[in-house]
Amino acid sequence: MKQCKNISNADIHITGGFWKKWQATVAESSLNAVYDRFSESGRITATELHWRTGDSNPLHIFFDSDTAKWIEGAAYSFYYRKNPDIEQKIEAIIDNIERGMTDEGYFNTYYQTVEFSNRFTVRQNHELYCAGHLIEAAVAYYEATGKDRFLKLMCRYADLIERVFVTDPSAKFRTPGHEEIELALVRLYHATGEKRYLELSKHFIDERGVHEDAYFDFFNFDPRYAQDQAPVRDQQSAEGHCVRYGYLFCAAADLAKEYNDDALLAACERTALNAMTKKMYVTGGTGNMKHGEAFGPDYHLPNFEAYTETCASIAMAMLAQRILNADPDGRFGDMLELQLFNGALAGISLDGEKFYYENPLEQKPENLEFMHACGASSRPIERIKLFGCSCCPPNILRTITNIGRYYYSSDESSIFVHLYGASRAKFNLNGKTLSLTQSTRYPDNGKIRVVISAKEPVQATLAFRIPAWCDAPTVRFKGSIPDRIEKGYAYFDRKWENGDVIEIDLPMRIRMIEANPQVADDCGRVAIKRGPLVYCLEEVDNGKNLADIRIAQYPNFHSHYEKDLLGGVTVITFNGTRREWGDELYREYRPARKKEGFTAVPYYAWCNRGPGELECWVLK
């Protein structure tokens, strides 16, 4: 098993292009926008612990996690640009946490104001989930600023959790209802070097599905809901609440590497592949069953009812990245890219201030409006600024500010390049420094030039991901092909010198994708992809009744970059047909269809021009 690490934010700089623009948007807009919404909705002041039953802004059990994810995302943004105002706001929150933390080291906004005596008794109350996010925030803030006050507070909290769940067990449940603490504890271990935290994480993984009996009183008490169906190492498939699944196996992948635990890594890969090959939307979205925000039946992938939570795509990206550190396998690299460019990124508006929680693959605004009126759905028609359960906004925020960390895995002698995008990154290989500068307009096109900087020659393996979506890739170093292609990565073993250049070309042919015949909703339909991007049809470009558009036998696909559209996107046009129709609901079939030209735009950018219909799967 590989023992790679992902690159730290301090060592990578996004120098331009796609993600630089997103980082600017988040730093300039989202950070303040999310803070303001969290402030208005009481999340920030809740950390003062003054809330009392009956006050406005009803407290939610997961408020702390929202605030923590915002802090975490803000901390990452400091690598992009210092922001004293935001830093002051974080310090004020840390003040509250410091003031509010009990002598034993407990901090939870909800329990301390509503039912303190019930802490550590109700498994499904997101308590350790909140703790985990606070820990992640503290680690991120410490790493970005060097300030360790928050980190030390969270160490006290982690110590308490260790006592309550392990040393002197008094908790009324054994493993968290909503996983997150497990992966946070690994990060806390890395930040502090304190191995107890790693062991506590392992404890939660080892206990899960073994002794737990505090099942949830919904989902029909099905233990799959919270991944309780079997010991983690024995789990065969991705089950239950998608975000919980993702966070759990993120920790499992980390621990597999730390403990060289093959069984645990195998469980990560096996369950992730199960999700990827049985119940993942073409956008990367998971949650093919709204009930429980959960993995549903195999091949059941309804497009309108898709419960493809932004957080779930982020969790899958996080999991992919962690698996890649132990096993650089292009299938997970492809999933990482798919999630970041599609399922996750659709969760934020181009102005960075509005968000989607669910990311459907088909939208009919009138239908949703009807359902809103009678309480049949609460999915908003457009992205909105805040949700009652507002986990997704700070999650996509922290993902974008942290994007550099997803680019590379490396150990003492190897660098694995997972993502392409204009950037500069620094690695330490057996004590020698080597930098990689990617120059590219990816994902507008697939040409990437990687230039090496090194004071002295460095012996190392460089491995470049060859996306499965590319059928004519070229990777060249001084005219030579790679030494080998293995599991989707092109390997060069060389002594690298300053100024060495690797030229990569990943031609982005426009591709039509079809789904397994068991996916009833996609039969007779194709999705359009170009490079890493999934495309979609929007009403604003193509009129109504998008589901009736049929791609021509010879579609005459064209792509062109439109700099003024949707913040600059590559647009795809094609020929197709649609039906002309009167008022009737049914009529006898007539083969005649009207020819028309159609336009597809990247899925992540949909619904930035007002609400309207959406369709990802087009008749073929």
Added chain:
Amino acid sequence: MKQCKNISNADIHITGGFWKKWQATVAESSLNAVYDRFSESGRITATELHWRTGDSNPLHIFFDSDTAKWIEGAAYSFYYRKNPDIEQKIEAIIDNIERGMTDEGYFNTYYQTVEFSNRFTVRQNHELYCAGHLIEAAVAYYEATGKDRFLKLMCRYADLIERVFVTDPSAKFRTPGHEEIELALVRLYHATGEKRYLELSKHFIDERGVHEDAYFDFFNFDPRYAQDQAPVRDQQSAEGHCVRYGYLFCAAADLAKEYNDDALLAACERTALNAMTKKMYVTGGTGNMKHGEAFGPDYHLPNFEAYTETCASIAMAMLAQRILNADPDGRFGDMLELQLFNGALAGISLDGEKFYYENPLEQKPENLEFMHACGASSRPIERIKLFGCSCCPPNILRTITNIGRYYYSSDESSIFVHLYGASRAKFNLNGKTLSLTQSTRYPDNGKIRVVISAKEPVQATLAFRIPAWCDAPTVRFKGSIPDRIEKGYAYFDRKWENGDVIEIDLPMRIRMIEANPQVADDCGRVAIKRGPLVYCLEEVDNGKNLADIRIAQYPNFHSHYEKDLLGGVTVITFNGTRREWGDELYREYRPARKKEGFTAVPYYAWCNRGPGELECWVLK
């Protein structure tokens, strides 16, 4: 406005063919099967009023309606065949009702055993719905047997309801939460001649949507749920709970005729047409939104999630038949036929003992099983013997035993033939008797021979429905074409003599139907119909992944009768293609498809050969 009546059961005899077989099945199996299930589940003994909180077989607020519908259906069966055993069982129930009825004339199993003091206070508790079904049962039993004990009890009940809601109002709501009493009161008026009952029915219709403020505390308090959104005469569309809508407008259509109320008839037709042209499945099913078992958004017709309740199709058939009495318009005649042969009839197994409540247009048993396990769906995979809310079994039972009443409308000088099927019917036209004998194998084929019997020549208009599904109908009397075709009926004005024969031929070309492009789920797909029957594909005939089957450009449709299949059905075969596929979830589109022959069977007969996939909309 026409003042036709539907034919009474005493005057029509189903002599053979399709419905005769169903009447035999119901008389020989369903009657006892439903009684036994109702007995085991406590519905029958509940009428003894001995149930107490904590007893087994928890009492439901609608138990009385279930029992009543069974009595009603049993009573109709006596026209087919006397059944002393069943009659005795009904008498025993009537004994209980007589014994249990309060001095004021109240009878309700639930309220009298659980919360008597709350009677007439909770609008949504199905109280008047139960009363209405008891009244319908009493009328039917009286008409079939001549015994008036039950009828008189129900008159007392109706008198009480009049006092509580009109004369000396004390009820805590103004109109029923679940309509039914309104149409029952019209029937009670016809059975007794007591006009107060007609006026009470009109009172409930006039009050609805005017003064009511006891809205339901779900469906987001949307008044549409129970058709409260506007005065009945002003309602523009079919809204809310489908069965409630149907029963309400059944009464409205009856009252329109009784009071010659054009505005009321217009509301019936307008709202029914709205349902038929905006939110009705090709099978006739309504309930395109599971939430609230309700009419959903226009053109939103999901096939797997279809909440197409058997009762809703029956209610639409009842409504169609009532509209036809006032306005013989083929659109409603077509709907009547569609519902009876498809949406309604799918609710009962061929052996008559098992039932569907929801009638989906697409079934994936594995998906449903998964959803059952985690509480995401309770729709059974196969028809079952009893539901917690078991309204549908006795409803389809009473519909089949009462089928003759749907055939004709007539007044003093006209007979309108709505349905075709082997039968003999007797009419009284201006004091003269005229009988019509239909000889036909309908719906196996569309040839119908109608022979007239009359002791003396009778001047009358005979009008025969020309189904819209037939594009080459012929209707001939002694070689002559009809005098006129008007709104889907072929009219002959003649002095009819004994032995006159009308020859009708309605060729049943196999037709492919497409849905409006606004119906996203059906785009690129066709439904197969032959005559009045909607066809479907089943796994047992065509293997798995039915949604991926594509009808060939030249399908080479053939139909043939198979007497040993599904109780004798006309089977359709056609050429088509499907994809070959490995394990992957997605792949790049390949045009190649495998040619294969496929078999379609009538939708009503699906799932009588074990559970399996179902598909009504086939790729084209």
